[in-house]
Amino acid sequence: MAGSENQKFCLQEVLDSFQLCLSPNKEVYLEHYIAGWRGLVKFLNSLGSVFGFISKDAVSKIQILVNFLNSENGSQYATVQSMVKFELDNKLVDVDKKGICPESGCRTLLRLHRALRWLELFLERLRTSKEDDKTSVMCREAYNESLAQHHPWVVRKAAGMAFFALPGRPTFFEVMNVGPPEQVVAILGKAVPLISEVYLITEELYLKHNLLDLP
Numbered sequence: 327m328a329g330s331e332n333q334k335f336c337l338q339e340v341l342d343s344f345q346l347c348l349s350p351n352k353e354v355y356l357e358h359y360i361a362g363w364r365g366l367v368k369f370l371n372s373l374g375s376v377f378g379f380i381s382k383d384a385v386s387k388i389q390i391l392v393n394f395l396n397s398e399n400g401s402q403y404a405t406v407q408s409m410v411k412f413e414l415d416n417k418l419v420d421v422d423k424k425g426i427c428p429e430s431g432c433r434t435l436l437r438l439h440r441a442l443r444w445l446e447l448f449l450e451r452l453r454t455s456k457e458d459d460k461t462s463v464m465c466r467e468a469y470n471e472s473l474a475q476h477h478p479w480v481v482r483k484a485a486g487m488a489f490f491a492l493p494g495r496p497t498f499f500e501v502m503n504v505g506p507p508e509q510v511v512a513i514l515g516k517a518v519p520l521i522s523e524v525y526l527i528t529e530e531l532y533l534k535h536n537l538l539d540l541p
């Protein structure tokens with residue numbers, strides 16, 4: 327049987343992961359959050375090596391979280407809520423400036439969380455786009471409204487250049503690998519609200535604990 331790395335990306339599996347992400351009392355399971363991100367990285371990699379610097383950063387952040395999940399304190403990292411409580415209670419977060427915990431779970435997840443907002447905005451544009459709309463424009467608009475505000479000039483520049491290399495809408499839809507365009511649009515219609523819900527729950531949690539600007 328082929329290993330999961332060899333299987334083609336499929337939008338459905340990202341949807342499944344984000345569906346599994348929410349517990350009955352609306353906590354966010356880290357394991358499925360990570361699985362969702364793994365699926366997205368697979369997608370990014372299938373778009374070409376120009377996006378390597380982006381997927382490399384996402385992979386290294388995913389790995390930090392996986393390491394926490396597999397550590398002796400793993401059970402404290404079951405949900406984003408339990409992770410925040412555990413790291414704050416045990417002073418494992420650099421709150422104002424980088425110090426002894428430069429790679430806390432909280433600050434690492436915050437980077438992915440901000441990127442999730444970009445994803446939500448981008449996928450919503452893609453869902454409502456017309457056949458000849460440009461993915462690079464949708465991507466740039468979504469980026470400028472979200473992640474760009476957290477990136478220094480040099481990263482914004484590199485991201486902006488990478489967007490030019492994005493394939494057009496038809497290829498993009500094909501790579502999503504869930505069938506004809508109508509089917510892609512239908513799945514996006516399910517995926518966007520789910521991603522949005524996971525984003526909002528995390529955003530409120532981080533806001534409540536004053537963690538939205540972690541260095």
Ligand code: 1PZ
Nearest residue numbers: 366367369370379380383384437438441465469473481485
């Ligand atoms: C489909 C097109 C993909 C466009 C992706 C748009 C996002 C552009 C992000 C550019 C990231 C550049 C690399 C490194 C950035 C890091 O400095 C920051 C902050 O981390 P720190 O330096 O504080 O540790 N990293 C991030 O902001 C996380 C970025 C994750 C991007 C994941 C994109 C996944 C794309 C999925 C494709 C559907």
